[in-house]
Amino acid sequence: MKIIAIHNTLWTHYKGDMYSRIYKRLEATNQYDFSVIHLATTEHGRSVLGNADLNEHQYPYEVLFDTDLEKVSSKSKTTHLLKRVIYHRPQLIYLNGYYDVSYWAVIVYAKTKGIKIIIDSESNEQSRERIWWKESLKKVILTQLDGYLCLGTKATEYLLKLGIKKEKILSTRNIGIANDKVSALYKTAYAQRNHTKERLNLPQFNFIYAGRFNPIKNLKMLIEAFGEISQTHPFSKQWGLILSGDGTEKEDLKALVQSKKLANIFFLPSCEWHEVPARYALADVAVLPSLFEPFGFLVNEALVYGMPIIVSNRCGSAYDLVKDGENGFVFEPTLKFELMEKMQTMMNQSDNLKTMGQKGQKLVEKFHPDAICEDIINAFDTVLKP
Known part of the structure; x- marks a missing residue:
């Protein structure tokens, strides 16, 4: 047939x-x-x-x-x-x-x-x-x-x-997603994590978004939230924000960072899919702040790598792959203060990030x-x- x-x-x-x-x-x-x-x-x-x-x-x-x-x-x-x-x-x-x-x-x-x-x-x-x-x-x-x-x-x-x-x-x-393939690529890159972070001048801990740069991804609010946290949080100098990818908003987002004189925000160029795991290997928490995603495979990928996640409640994955408070947090993407609260919670419990990530790895196994x-x-x- x-x-x-x-x-x-x-x-x-x-x-x-x-x-x-x-x-x-x-x-x-x-x-x-x-x-x-x-x-x-x-x-x-x-x-x-x-x-x-x-x-x-x-x-x-x-x-x-x-x-x-x-x-x-x-x-x-x-x-x-x-x-x-x-x-x-x-x-x-x-x-x-x-x-x-x-x-x-x-x-x-x-x-x-x-x-x-x-x-x-x-x-x-x-x-x-x-x-x-x-x-x-x-x-x-x-x-x-x-x-x-x-x-x-x-x-x-x-x-x-x-x-x-x-x-x-x-x-x-x-x-x-191709769990086994991306996991192997991540592990290879993670072995060089410290060297690569030093070369890129990254701080000890990092949030990451990897994907397209367009308005629906809500990256402007993510940058503003991180910028405001950086002005007041006692651990702010230990944390960075990695934005990996390309798209229509990239130059505007770079201009925003420059105009507000925000530190520890790093733009990395777009890359082939098999190079993306190496970007995640530089970070500790993944963030998907989208105003809408049918699902959001960034979440699958982060969980495969054993990373905790902060994800918008407008993403389908928030209802299948995130147990709020266990392997990550869910927030309303039109409320900047909610995103700031979740990011600060992650920053306050850096010693617990690996435990949260391990819970996520178990959850994503069924997919x-x-x-x-x-x-x-x-x-x-x-x-x-x-």
Whole structure:
């Protein structure tokens, strides 16, 4: 039986790792013929973070457009994608969501041909303002699908509210990264931690944010919170803030730091995904202050490394991977004083950071990619069973 997965971009290395695991498992059993169609190579927001790592894509795939996804018209995406779906004649289509118009066209085509459909679902009620007629249309279409792989608790709650039957939700933990790979890279870099910190002139302890620099990430408030703490906290000279990545706000954020004459804030350039663990190895506490994240894989990554986390309550991961006060803290991202309180609490208990991180490591074990791969294959079996 033929299964095709449809994904937006080749760039996403953790999806490449997951598709590779699925393909390897299915190839061993010879039960399904599995391949992937990527709409484009990358998207504009991610192109600044490096190129697609082809070594992470060990499965049969094709890329429809070798460019940024935003540069391709909806008409072109839809036309080319439908042609490839018709060519492959699958019995099951595995979609990474339902946000692209070309995906809606595939859904309509599949339903007319009796092709089963499973989707990744990452949306939750907080993601944007909900308009009643759009929600009604979404409910009509989504309830016709055959299975759902949810990005955590909040995504699951949203589907249930839309009227999706509970038995069609086939996994609630479709939220893994390549734990073993990034952990090995982190351990290698950690062995050089002291030397690298000395070379970069970093203080004894550091907070870190690693990712894109754009307004939704709420980095301006993070910088302001750290700056205000630095003026009054007795341990402020022992702590730094590392901001690793790139994006539309980077120059503005640098200007903010310079205008306020803030010390111990370090901007590191963007890097390839396999270099990111070395950035975390320089730090002690990870921070994700976003105004919205469907999940926020920064949290997975920090927990794999045994780091405590401070995360916004607008991030899906806050409800699946953070036990407030045990392996990290959750805060309201529009309230700067809450973020300051959580950061100061971490600074006051630097001797307890490793213990908190160890609790997080145990928590993230259940989201190992092998377990998620098992869930996905079980979902295929469930939907395709006679």
